[in-house]
Amino acid sequence: MHNKNNLKGWLYLLPALVFVGVFMVYPLIDVMVYSVEEGYNFASQSYNGVGLYNYSYVLHDPYFLQAIKNTFILVMITVPLSTTIALLISLALNSISKLKDLFQTIFFLPYVTNTLAVGLVFMILFKKTAYSDGLINMFVNLFGGRSIDFITGSYSAKMFVMCLYTIWVVLPFKILILTSALASVPKVYYSAAEVDGTGSFRTFYKITLPMISPMIFYLVITGFIGAFKAYSDEVALFGTDLNSAGMNTIVGYIYDMLYGNSGGYPSFASAAAIILFAIVLTITVINLMVSRKVAVK
Amino acid sequence: MKIVLEHLTKQFISRHDANEIVTAVNDFDFEIPDGKLVGLLGPSGCGKSTTLNLICGLEVPTEGKIYFGDLDVTNLPPENRGVGMVFQNYALYPHFTVRQNIVFPLENLKGEEKMTREQMNEKAMEVAKLVQIDTLMERKPSELSGGQQQRVAIARALVKTPGVLLLDEPLSNLDARLRLQTREQIRRIQKETGITTIFVTHDQEEAMSISDLIIVMKDGVMQQMGEPQDVYNHPVNLFVAKFLGTPAINVFDGEIKNKKLYIGDDCIGKCDADDQEVYVGIRPEGFIPSEKGSLKCRFDRIETTGRDTSVVCHNEHCISDEDVRAIVDSDEKIVHKDGITRFDLRKGKYHIFSKKDEKVIDA
């Protein structure tokens, strides 16, 4: 009886094991092997040595350094900003009853839309062409500013659009999570605070915030991880050739190394992917340590 | 169908410590006669449910054999044993209607036993009528009361006309009033169908009231088996004596000296056994208030609950509880002089147990 069950269990698990084995476990080992095979040739699948040259190459590649810089700026701006905005919107949402569902549904809409498709709309809104300065520049002019080329112009203008679009894309998830976290704070606490005559800011700071802080940390951690992996939003805004736009991200660099005009270097791509993983892991560990420290307080 | 358990043992690896082996059922060796309603009784964690699972085939014994009639079913899967089982929380399929729930076991039949849809519905209706739920066939379990769900579960267990019906704590999820009603129902259904039925319970009153036979278990070991009143009147050990009866038996420290039985300094009767320290268990109904009674207790109060009048008093040798509780006739006059009440003891309503192994000593 026991042996029969053994076989059955593994049989049910077999399809998942095969797929996970071939497309997750094996690649995980393989990527480390690739990353130390020097001079790997994709066509002949041969290499001429083992060492850390791939890492050194990637770390000295100006495109990679640019990608690191872009990614870090994006992360440092969008994660705190989007979390704060999401918190404010969730608080507002939670304080109303009429139309709450409608607003909530609208706010969640970007989550389900194709980011490449909507990214194209953003590009058109911001783009300055020979025919038109674009809608956003119309507003800039309205307030007395001069037209700016957001898509092919200066670095800071491009970074501005990139951050703005990223925030637009990531907010729905954060608003949803925070709204349900806020809704799950028991009402008695607020009633108690009101009876005690606690001011609304103090109530928020002393009651609401501590109670939803696990969710905020969750959002910050997943936000960091997500932002470090930014790629398709950038493609939507600036096209597939991100290197020449100067807007590449680490993930974009990995794919460019693998495929496309500059592709064919899985070893370099692997080294870059492992560097990315190391960065994300470090940041996550720091995040967890900070969140534990705050929680203990 | 009679059920024979032969040296049945079930051991588990402990959930807390992988090196520890727990013996849930220890060397069960007895026979349950055909057509009886049997109550399997014991405190929680004593291995009752494991016994039931072994009989039904959900678990495989470590050692020993199980026979249904003359057929060795030890290694048969549940569906081939011809058993029906009712689970403690009924385990009705929530997404099926009552009819679908009852028909479900029939749909699993294979080969020659396979039924047509009409046969299935007919059979389902038949058992539904038996348990009186034939008007609820199209409802979902969530739309039924606890008692109704219980009866659906019984109908589902009966639909394949099993040779053996097993019920796991069938009444524990019902409120007090329903419990009385339902246990009468179970009794009636069992009598009408004549199916050998075993039900597990930790409630001795429940077991005593409807069973033909009861089996008392403790720590995986069968203590005693017999007709309820017989077990009550002749417990083989202190555990059985304490487990059966409400209010519980009063247990005293006692001593046998020169063929006489003492509680403290009070000599309460004769005993043929050798001199030794013993436990004396006295049923609440075993006390007869008497001015010249041999057992002296300090009077505390009289409690009247419904038809019973109980005298609550103290005796320093009583170890079962702080109080000695005696149930007396309501018209009996309770005499207490200087706060002391005296009792004589009714023959057969007190038992003597050895302090060594807690086994009964014949008076």
Next chain:
Amino acid sequence: MKNRAKITKNAFIYLCLTLWAVIVLFPFYWMLLSSIKSYSSYNREYTPKFYATSPTLSNYADAFTSVPLSRYLLNTLIFTVITTAVMLIVITLAAFAFARLDFAGKDLVFTLFLALMMIPNELVIITNYVTITDLNLRNTFTGLILPSVTSVFYIYLLKENFAQVGDDLYKAAKVDGTSDMRYLLKVLIPICRPTMITIVILKVIECWNSFVWPRLVTDKQDHFLVSNGIQEIRESGFGRENIPAMMAAVVIISLPLIILFLVFHKKIMEGVATGGTKG
């Protein structure tokens, strides 16, 4: 006095929420609006107008005729349906094995599965790309679909749900003579249908929007999915600057998911709140 302050505060809150709603919805409005402006009138507007003077549907016709948009849609549909269906079978079997069956090594394998949830896609995609290329599966549906049919996370989600269905029900089914497979199909799946629907919807959204993997393994238009199609349209379709036609294509591509969202918004939001993450 206090009342008035409250009303003012409420008005301010509604104003802010409305403002954000406008920001969220505006790109969709602009997408629709631009798609019904004719090519010439769009290009004549140096200052963009918030309305269309002479709305036209010709851009939609263009979107279907001058680029293989229907091909992209069909590809995405095939990809989404097959991937979701195969995934559902794979994860249901695995979740059932983890939740209900006893076999040697189960706990170890489950722990390993959980550990795999932390592995980012970027780390494994390189080898997968090489594997698919080596197997000559580039520009095939097989190559597109194969790496996407397991999700450790969904196995975990479903396993938790399966495990919530009581032991007694499984035992009852055993006594009733039900095989494991029949128990799974007749009892477990119907009871856990809400979770399975949530998983299907989330997977459909993921498939419809997937971009990176299809971009790696397809370079011929006859296997492009919508995301890659829209990128292709942007870079070389419609003679590059035909923005109204481009917007028409964007509307068509976005529409299926928006409809799905409008129908299932409660389920989708619940599903995401209980366990979904972006990406």
